[in-house]
Amino acid sequence: xxxxxxxxxxxxxxxxxxxxxxxxxxxxxxxxxxxxxxxxxxxxxxxxxxxxxxxxxxxxxxxxxxxxxxxxxxxxxxxxxxxxxxxxxxxxxxxxxxxxxxxxxxxxxxxxxxxxxxxxxxxxxxxxxxxxxxxxxxxxxxxxxxxxxxxxxxxxxxxxxxxxxxxxxxxxxxxxxxxxxxxxxxxxxxxxxxxxxxxxxxxxxxxxxxxxxxxxxxxxxxxxxxxxxxxxxxxxxxxxxxxxxxxxxxxxxxxxxxxxxxxxxxxxxxxxxxxxxxxxxxxxxxxxxxxxxxxxxxxxxxxxxxxxxxxxxxxxxxxxxxxxxxxxxxxxxxxxxxxxxxxxxxxxxxxxxxxxxxxxxxxxxxxxxxxxxxxxxxxxxxxxxxxxxxxxxxxxxxxxxxxxxxxxxxxxxxxxxxxxxxxxxxxxxxxxxxxxxxxxxxxxxxxxxxxxxxxxxxxxxxxxxxxxxxxxxxxxxxxxxxxxxxxxxxxxxxxxxxxxxxxxxxxxxxxxxxxxxxxxxxxxxxxxxxxxxxxxxxxxxxxxxxxxxxxxxxxxxxxxxxxxxxxx
Amino acid sequence: xxxxxxxxxxxxxxxxxxxxxxxxxxxxxxxxxxxxxxxxxxxx
Amino acid sequence: xxxxxxxxxxxxxxxxxxxxxxxxxxxxxxxxxxxxxxxxxxxxxxxxxxxxxxxxxxxxxxxxxxxxxxxxxxxxxxxxxxxxxxxxxxxxxxxxxxxxxxxxxxxxxxxxxxxxxxxxxxxxxxxxxxxxxxxxxxxxxxxxxxxxxxxxxxxxxxxxxxxxxxxxxxxxxxxxxxxxxxxxxxxxxxxxxxxxxxxxxxxxxxxxxxxxxxxxxxxxxxxxxxxxxxxxxxxxxxxxxxxxxxxxxxxxxxxxx
Numbered sequence: 001x002x003x004x005x006x007x008x009x010x011x012x013x014x015x016x017x018x019x020x021x022x023x024x025x026x027x028x029x030x031x032x033x034x035x036x037x038x039x040x041x042x043x044x045x046x047x048x049x050x051x052x053x054x055x056x057x058x059x060x061x062x063x064x065x066x067x068x069x070x071x072x073x074x075x076x077x078x079x080x081x082x083x084x085x086x087x088x089x090x091x092x093x094x095x096x097x098x099x100x101x102x103x104x105x106x107x108x109x110x111x112x113x114x115x116x117x118x119x120x121x122x123x124x125x126x127x128x129x130x131x132x133x134x135x136x137x138x139x140x141x142x143x144x145x146x147x148x149x150x151x152x153x154x155x156x157x158x159x160x161x162x163x164x165x166x167x168x169x170x171x172x173x174x175x176x177x178x179x180x181x182x183x184x185x186x187x188x189x190x191x192x193x194x195x196x197x198x199x200x201x202x203x204x205x206x207x208x209x210x211x212x213x214x215x216x217x218x219x220x221x222x223x224x225x226x227x228x229x230x231x232x233x234x235x236x237x238x239x240x241x242x243x244x245x246x247x248x249x250x251x252x253x254x255x256x257x258x259x260x261x262x263x264x265x266x267x268x269x270x271x272x273x274x275x276x277x278x279x280x281x282x283x284x285x286x287x288x289x290x291x292x293x294x295x296x297x298x299x300x301x302x303x304x305x306x307x308x309x310x311x312x313x314x315x316x317x318x319x320x321x322x323x324x325x326x327x328x329x330x331x332x333x334x335x336x337x338x339x340x341x342x343x344x345x346x347x348x349x350x351x352x353x354x355x356x357x358x359x360x361x362x363x364x365x366x367x368x369x370x371x372x373x374x375x376x377x378x379x380x381x382x383x384x385x386x387x388x389x390x391x392x393x394x395x396x397x398x399x400x401x402x403x404x405x406x407x408x409x410x411x412x413x414x415x416x417x418x419x420x421x422x423x424x425x426x427x428x429x430x431x432x433x434x435x436x437x438x439x440x441x442x443x444x445x446x447x448x449x450x451x452x453x454x455x456x457x458x459x460x461x462x463x464x465x466x467x468x469x470x471x472x473x474x475x476x477x478x479x480x481x482x483x484x485x486x487x488x489x490x491x492x493x494x495x496x497x498x499x500x501x502x503x504x505x506x507x508x509x510x511x512x513x514x515x516x517x518x519x520x521x522x523x524x525x526x527x528x529x530x531x532x533x534x535x536x537x538x539x540x541x542x543x544x545x546x547x548x549x550x551x552x553x554x555x556x557x558x559x560x561x562x563x564x565x566x567x568x
Numbered sequence: 569x570x571x572x573x574x575x576x577x578x579x580x581x582x583x584x585x586x587x588x589x590x591x592x593x594x595x596x597x598x599x600x601x602x603x604x605x606x607x608x609x610x611x612x
Numbered sequence: 613x614x615x616x617x618x619x620x621x622x623x624x625x626x627x628x629x630x631x632x633x634x635x636x637x638x639x640x641x642x643x644x645x646x647x648x649x650x651x652x653x654x655x656x657x658x659x660x661x662x663x664x665x666x667x668x669x670x671x672x673x674x675x676x677x678x679x680x681x682x683x684x685x686x687x688x689x690x691x692x693x694x695x696x697x698x699x700x701x702x703x704x705x706x707x708x709x710x711x712x713x714x715x716x717x718x719x720x721x722x723x724x725x726x727x728x729x730x731x732x733x734x735x736x737x738x739x740x741x742x743x744x745x746x747x748x749x750x751x752x753x754x755x756x757x758x759x760x761x762x763x764x765x766x767x768x769x770x771x772x773x774x775x776x777x778x779x780x781x782x783x784x785x786x787x788x789x790x791x792x793x794x795x796x797x798x799x800x801x802x803x804x805x806x807x808x809x810x811x812x813x814x815x816x817x818x819x820x821x822x823x824x825x826x827x828x829x830x831x832x833x834x835x836x837x838x839x840x841x842x843x844x845x846x847x848x849x850x851x852x853x854x855x856x857x858x859x860x861x862x863x864x865x866x867x868x869x
Contacts, residue, residue, distance in 0.1 A: 051748065051845035059748060125745055129706050131722060132747065214706065214722045253583060254616035260624075278649050279708075279717050281700070282724030285651035289639070296631040303627035304620060307590045311583035311616075318581065325588050357597045360631070361604045364638040366647040369715040370608045373708050373743040438607060440712025442743035450751045455843065457800050458754050460739070510581065511616035542652060548723030549658065554705050556747040558849040559680035559789035561704070583619070590623065594630055601634055605641070611715045612645040 008403070008501040011087055014096045016404050016500065018103055022080035023397045025107065026073040027488060029114075030394075033068030034481045036061035041429070041474030044445070045467035046452030058446040059123045059556065066126030067117060067142075070385060072110050074232050075145065077393045078186070079106070079152045081235050082179045084400060086156045088504050089173040090163045098155045105148030112141030123556045125444065127221060128201070130212045133553035133562060136205045139197045146190045153183040171519065174258045175504070178238035181262040182231060184525065185269045188532070189227035196220035204553060207564030211550025215282040216543050222273035223536060230269040230298075232385050236392040237261060239345060240309055246507035247342040248332055250316025255509035257308040259518035261301035266521070267528050268298035271535030278368040282546060287539040288365070294535060295363040302356055309349055315510060337412040341505065344395025347419035351387030351426055355380060358434070373444075375466075376437025379430035386477075387426060391419050398488055399505075406500035410490035414483050421480035429473025436466030646729075647715045656725045658701045669762070670694040676740075678707035678720040680792045681749035681802060683740060689758040691765035692735045700726040708744035711757065719744060732759040748847050749793055749802040781864020784857045793848065796868055803848060804841050810865045815842045829862050 036056065042048050043058050051058055079102070087094060115137060116122035122134035160180065164172070196217055204212045241258035245251050252258065274291035277283055314328055322328030333339045334346065358380040361367055371377060402409050409415060433441075441463050445451070450458040452467050552561040642648045662677040662684030674696050677684045690696055700709055702720035709718045711730065718726045742753035760768070776782075777796075785791060785806075793803035804814070813823050817840045822828055831838055836848035 051847055057748070059745060059750075062745075123748075129745070131705050132745075215724050218706075218721065253586075254620050256617050257620045260620070277719075279726075280719040280724075281650055281721055281726035282652050285649050288649050288651075292638075293635065296635045297628075299631055300624060300627050303590075303630075304624055306593060307583075307586055307623045308620065310586035310589045314583050314585045315581055317585075325585055328585050353593065353596070357600045360597070360634065361601060364601070364605075364634055366641045366649060366715075367604055367608050367638055368649070369647055369717040370604055370611070372717045373710065373719075438604075440710050440739075440741065440743075442708070442710065442741055444745040444750075445743070446751045449845065450754070456752075458739075458752065513615075513617045515617065546652070546654070546724070551705075551722040554680075554747070555849070557847065559704055559747075559792040560851075594626075597630070605637065608641065608647055608715060609645050611713065612641075612647045 007506055008503040009088065009091075010499075011502045012093050012096070015083065015087060015094060015099065016502070018096075018099055019080045019083050019400065020404055022076050022083075022103065022106075023400060024492065026068075026076035027394070027397055027485075029068050029110075030073050030481075031485060033065050033073065034478060036065040037069070038474055038478040040065065041471040043448045044452065045471035046448045046454075046464070047471060049448045049453050049455075051446065051449065057120065057123065059125070059444075060117065060120055062444060063123055063125050064114075064117050067113060069390075070126055070232075071142065072113075072145070074385075074389070074393065075149050076106065076110075077397060078182060078231065078235050079149050080400070081238075081396060082152065082156065082183065084502060084504065085175045085179045085238065086159055088502055089176050090159050092159045092162060094155055094159060098151060102148045102151035102155065105151065106145045107148075109141040109144030109146075109148060112137045112144070114141075116141065127225065129221075130201060130204070130214055130217050131551035131554050132556055133205050136202055139201045139205060143194060143197045143202075146194065149183075150187060150190070153187065156180075156183075171255075171514075174252075174255060174262075174509075175238050175242045177259060177521070178234055178241065178262050180521065181266045182234035182238070184266060184521075185227050185234065186231045188270055188528070189224045189231065192220040193224035196224075205564075211552055213543075213548055214551050215280075215546070215548050216540075218277065218280065219274075219283070219540060219543055222276040223270070224273070225276055226273040227269040229381075229385065230265050232389045234262070234265060235396075236348065236388050237265075237305060239392045239396060240305060240349070242507050243341065243505040244309060244345045244349075244507070245312035245316060245510075246505050247339050247345065248313040248316030249320050250312055250314075250318075251510035252507045253308050253311035253315060254511050254513065256511070256513040256515050256518060257304050259515075261305055261308075263518055263521070263524040264301040265298065266524050267531065268294055270528065271531045272298055272363075274535075274539065275363050275368070278365070279372045282543065282548060283539055284542060287535070287542075290535055292363055292365040294531070296360075299356070299360055299363070302352075306349075306353070306356070312507075312510075313346075335416055337416050340409070340412065340416040341395050341399055343416050343419045344391045345388075347423045348388030348391040351383050351391075351423055354427075354430065355383030355387050358383065371437055373442060374437035375433040375441040375443050375470075378443050379433035379437060382426055382433075383430055387423075391422060394484055394488075395419070398484075398491065401488070401492055403503040404500045405492070406496050406498040407491055407494050408497050409487065410494050411483075411487045415487045418480050418484045418487070421483070422477055425473045425476030425478075425480060427473070428469050429477060432466040432469025432471075432473060436463050436470070439463065439466070441466060650718065650726050650728060653725050653727055656699065658723060658725055659699075660701075660703060664688055664690070672696045674698045676700045676709060676720075677703050678709060678742065678746075678753075679703035680705060680747050680789070681742070681753040682792060683709070683742070683753070683755040686755045686799075687758070688756075689760055689765060689768055690732060691762045692732055692759050693762070695729065695731050698728050698730065700728075705746050706744055707742045707746045707753070710741050710743045711738055712741070713738060717743075735760050735764075752793075752802045777864075779864045779867065781860040781862070781867075784853075784860050785864065788851055788853060788857075790861075803844060806865055806868060808869050810862075810869075816840060817842050826862055829865065830858055833858050833861070 116135045122138035124132045124134045203209045272295040275295045317328035317331040320331045322331030450456045451460040665673040700720045702722045707720040716728045738757040740755045793801045795805045798807040837846045
């Protein structure tokens with residue numbers, strides 16, 4: 001991709017090496033996560049009637065799939081991409097001692113959690129719902145990885161402050177605003193997660209305290225769990241606003257829309273978590289209603305993004321000779337091998353059309369009864385996190401690898417098709433899961449042992465067709481991922497053709513509005529804190545006051561509670 | 569350099585296609601949402 | 613000419629109007645169609661006993677206990693036209709309860725009691741499923757709920773409920789939570805049923821055929837993964853159990869044919 005070679009900058013070898021490892025390490029782990037994605041559709045569809053396959057138990061593999069794909073891969077990528085954006089746009093070297101400390105914590109934490117999962121000691125899924133208990137190494141590992149990602153962010157703050165001082169009155173580059181919002185949301189969201197692991201789960205899983213307050217632990221988890229999805233989505237929005245218009249051959253239709261989107265997400269990402277707990281006891285329906293209201297508002301910037309991206313692509317398409325109300329859609333570089341990043345971003349946007357509306361359905365208060373915890377939910381979040389987020393992340397990983405190592409992409413013709421094959425797969429997969437979900441098909445269930453096993457008394461004939469679509473789509477997705485992995489590693493091990501440098505795709509704004517309301521982070525951050533207090537203080541106080549009896553730890557294998565303390 | 573965003577007539581760019589797309593998007597959303605709403609009511 | 617900023621603002625106003633319309637309709641459904649969300653109940657504490665309580669011939673209270681990996685009570689029957697208040701308590705870990713075909717969708721969270729009201733208009737057999745991961749037996753956690761016409765309902769009520777066995781072997785089985793996977797009434801759960809097990813010939817995963825006797829039962833309790841009956845998974849954990857209790861279990865199994 002030779003869009004802006006003049007924009008390449010030399011960076012410090014240490015930082016370059018670190019960004020490379022922070023991309024290669026999670027992509028390598030992703031092979032394992034995707035392998036178990038495939039296995040899951042095979043189990044669920046009833047093609048495998050077993051509790052395990054090749055030494056990996058179903059729920060153990062499901063935990064691995066969630067932790068690797070949704071927590072590890074995303075966090076590593078966001079940190080690596082954050083370094084790239086901060087270094088590229090703010091033009092200053094970073095403190096490498098701090099950077100390596102962050103890196104070491106993230107890698108060590110990930111390996112600890114992975115060891116606990118692979119040895120079968122943390123089969124609690126990535127939402128780690130107590131009172132199912134994992135080995136302390138699982139909670140400690142994930143906590144360390146999160147703290148490592150905080151340190152990476154803290155390292156960028158002085159660079160940002162110095163840039164502001166040297167450039168008074170200048171707008172902060174849009175990509176930098178996006179990355180800072182990403183990590184502010186992450187910091188806010190991971191505090192309750194750290195509270196949950198440090199004060200509730202770790203002491204309990206070691207055996208220092210006998211019981212855990214389950215409703216409290218769940219509320220803290222979802223305090224984290226929904227902003228988590230915006231932490232995933234925000235780097236993708238950075239790519240949409242700052243790269244997609246250029247790739248389409250045009251300009252970003254409105255700089256204001258980009259800034260407002262990021263700041264709006266800062267404001268509303270957190271006070272929405274209870275929409276994951278709509279069907280739970282112990283929470284007043286009043287607060288469920290408040291969170292449902294805020295959830296509707298957090299959808300607004302995605303509407304604005306859908307319009308702004310269409311307008312920016314239309315701008316590019318018309319510059320390329322497109323015409324008519326809809327005819328211009330034909331003039332986009334869908335299969336341009338040299339602008340292959342377009343295909344990764346565009347395909348994700350397409351998938352997100354469906355991820356968006358299904359999310360609104362989930363959030364629509366009473367309508368959650370129709371879909372909660374059914375296979376509708378994984379279909380929805382695969383159209384978001386495994387759609388725009390995943391495709392933009394793997395695309396940008398490949399892009400950064402080629403630029404930083406100075407290598408030519410291998411298999412360009414195959415590469416440009418990866419997102420479209422993935423899209424085909426995910427649309428088929430999700431259709432199956434949506435249909436099954438509306439019929440009550442449960443998520444997170446090894447259905448091959450019961451509901452899709454004709455030998456079982458629980459056999460559910462209605463879900464068979466849905467399962468065939470699920471496994472067909474899942475297989476197509478795996479094929480796309482396989483092609484990607486081949487391209488990625490062939491490129492990585494290919495020959496260097498030029499000096500490696502840091503380069504990003506930079507779109508210019510078509511309208512570069514000067515609107516003061518979106519120039520400063522601070523008032524938006526203050527608003528976000530206020531909304532969090534309003535939305536979370538009362539239900540948290542209610543949960544603490546309710547004195548719910550605590551629960552002892554359980555192994556997933558047995559209905560008898562574990563005895564972790566000294567024998568009586 | 570000629571502004572690439574200006575059409576041959578010299579008029580500034582107006583995203584009429586994006587507006588049309590956005591209207592269709594809202595229609596699609598309404599159809600999907602009301603389908604689920606209807607299912608909920610039928611089951612109540 | 614509209615500037616981009618003005619146009620973007622219009623898009624945002626339209627989006628807010630759109631989202632708020634949907635939200636208002638969803639909220640209205642609570643009053644119009646009685647599909648609400650559970651709230652925080654303070655007047656009922658978690659319970660350990662599942663039961664169907666009759667308030668009137670058309671109004672029932674159904675206390676479900678979710679535990680690894682069964683619902684109690686099992687196979688509930690209610691008459692068509694009745695209103696059922698479902699209360700749900702989790703006895704061990706977090707579970708879910710979904711009643712496909714209705715709007716009943718609840719989480720069972722240890723420490724708190726959940727609630728939903730449902731009206732059954734017509735006779736129909738429902739399947740009640742656990743839809744939250746609750747351990748390795750999760751996929752078999754399901755039970756039936758039968759809605760029958762009033763006549764059938766009265767006839768079934770006549771057939772008295774079977775009282776819980778008082779056999780000491782049954783008490784061991786209950787205490788050691790064997791019932792999570794092994795039924796005593798012939799139902800298939802994650803493990804083979806105990807009903808008629810003693811003396812039965814079972815085909816093993818390695819192809820051999822074994823007649824269930826004292827020695828086999830003793831081995832299967834102490835070393836659950838030594839021999840696996842075909843059609844089942846090697847998922848049973850090793851229990852901590854005394855030889856005396858094992859003998860009680862074996863004596864009890866001889867009595868349920």
